[in-house]
Amino acid sequence: MDATILLHALILGIVEGLTEFLPVSSTGHLILVGDLLHFNDEKGKVFEIVIQFGAILAVVWEYRARMVGLLVALPRQRQAQRFFLNLGIAFVPLAVLGLLFHQAIEARLFQPIPVALAFIIGGFIILWAERRRHVVRIAEVEQLRPVDALWLGLAQALALIPGTSRSGATIIGGLFLGLSRRAATEFSFFLAIPTLTAATFYQAYKARALFTATDMPMFAVGFIAAFVSAFLCVRWLLRYISSHDFVPFAWYRVVFGLLVLLTWQQGWVDWSSP
Numbered sequence: 001m002d003a004t005i006l007l008h009a010l011i012l013g014i015v016e017g018l019t020e021f022l023p024v025s026s027t028g029h030l031i032l033v034g035d036l037l038h039f040n041d042e043k044g045k046v047f048e049i050v051i052q053f054g055a056i057l058a059v060v061w062e063y064r065a066r067m068v069g070l071l072v073a074l075p076r077q078r079q080a081q082r083f084f085l086n087l088g089i090a091f092v093p094l095a096v097l098g099l100l101f102h103q104a105i106e107a108r109l110f111q112p113i114p115v116a117l118a119f120i121i122g123g124f125i126i127l128w129a130e131r132r133r134h135v136v137r138i139a140e141v142e143q144l145r146p147v148d149a150l151w152l153g154l155a156q157a158l159a160l161i162p163g164t165s166r167s168g169a170t171i172i173g174g175l176f177l178g179l180s181r182r183a184a185t186e187f188s189f190f191l192a193i194p195t196l197t198a199a200t201f202y203q204a205y206k207a208r209a210l211f212t213a214t215d216m217p218m219f220a221v222g223f224i225a226a227f228v229s230a231f232l233c234v235r236w237l238l239r240y241i242s243s244h245d246f247v248p249f250a251w252y253r254v255v256f257g258l259l260v261l262l263t264w265q266q267g268w269v270d271w272s273s274p
Contacts, residue, residue: 008037009218013051013225018233020055020196020226021189023126023168023249024256028115031162032260035112035271046210049203050219054226056196059189062234079142086144090153090187091194094166097157098199110162112260112271118163119257126250129172137178141187148177152187156195163257167192171246181241189234 015033019026030048034040039047060067073080109115138144144152155173159166167188174184204211263269 005218006221008039009047009222010225011037012039012047013054013222014229016048016051016222017055017058017226017229017231020052020230021059021167021192021234021237023122023165023171023246024253025115025119025122025159025163025165025168026052026055027159028119028163028165031110031115032112032271036269042207042210043215045203046207047215047218047222049200049207051222051226052196053200054223055230056193056200058227058230059192059234062231063189082144082146083142086146086149087191087194089146089149090156090191091198093150093153093157094159094195095198098160101160105160105162113264115163116257116260116264118161119253119260122164122168123250123253123257126168126172126246126253129175130245130247130250132176134175135178136180138183139180141183141190143183144179144187148179151177152191156191166195168249181245182238185237185241 012030012033015029016026019029031040034044034048070080070083074084109118138148152170152173156166156170158164158169170188170191171181171184174187175181179187260269260271264271
């Protein structure tokens with residue numbers, strides 16, 4: 001296989017892993033980077049399915065002991081039952097709205113300029129959230145009520161708009177609801193497991209005819225890069241939020257979005273449609 005293709009796979013795998021669980025939008029970054037690398041064709045979309053699954057497994061691996069403990073306790077422990085009930089409730093809004101509107105959104109908004117605008121708007125929303133007085137009502141994810149989970153699920157559904165960020169919408173939505181930074185971040189991680197797993201298998205089934213054995217080296221490079229970078233990113237973020245807020249991510253979003261708009265307006269980069 002061409003070394004250039006493997007290099008592109010490595011770059012995109014790292015981009016997916018570093019951005020999937022940060023409030024900066026992995027989809028937005030993949031659209032923009034894929035556009036620069038001319039890797040937004042049908043084969044590129046199949047590749048994104050593979051690297052997304054690598055990022056999911058990184059979270060599963062990080063929380064494996066906790067998840068196994070909750071599964072073992074599920075038949076008899078009310079706290080474990082409520083935890084999985086909350087995950088199910090939070091999963092539903094994005095699943096339903098995604099099935100209804102994903103094709104229409106993909107046709108109209110999966111392009112660099114709408115993504116750049118979503119980056120900027122999302123950045124200002126994070127700044128607004130961080131400048132509000134944050135009163136912690138829920139310190140741990142186990143304290144969530146079903147109604148809280150529903151609101152977090154509705155917040156996650158905003159991620160159907162590319163550039164919004166699934167993790168960002170869930171985390172910032174959690175701050176508005178009174179979750180601690182750690183509780184909001186961890187619930188975003190846990191919610192990613194059913195959400196991204198369902199999306200991955202659904203997309204893989206739809207694109208099953210495009211998977212070929214000749215692409216295995218490219219898939220392997222991207223999958224490993226996404227897994228390793230996502231695992232490192234998750235561990236770093238959990239340490240970061242213990243003493244920092246999300247303001248730097250907000251300004252990153254604003255600056256990055258403005259840079260895309262500037263390069264497009266000046267004609268420095270040909271941001272063509274994917």
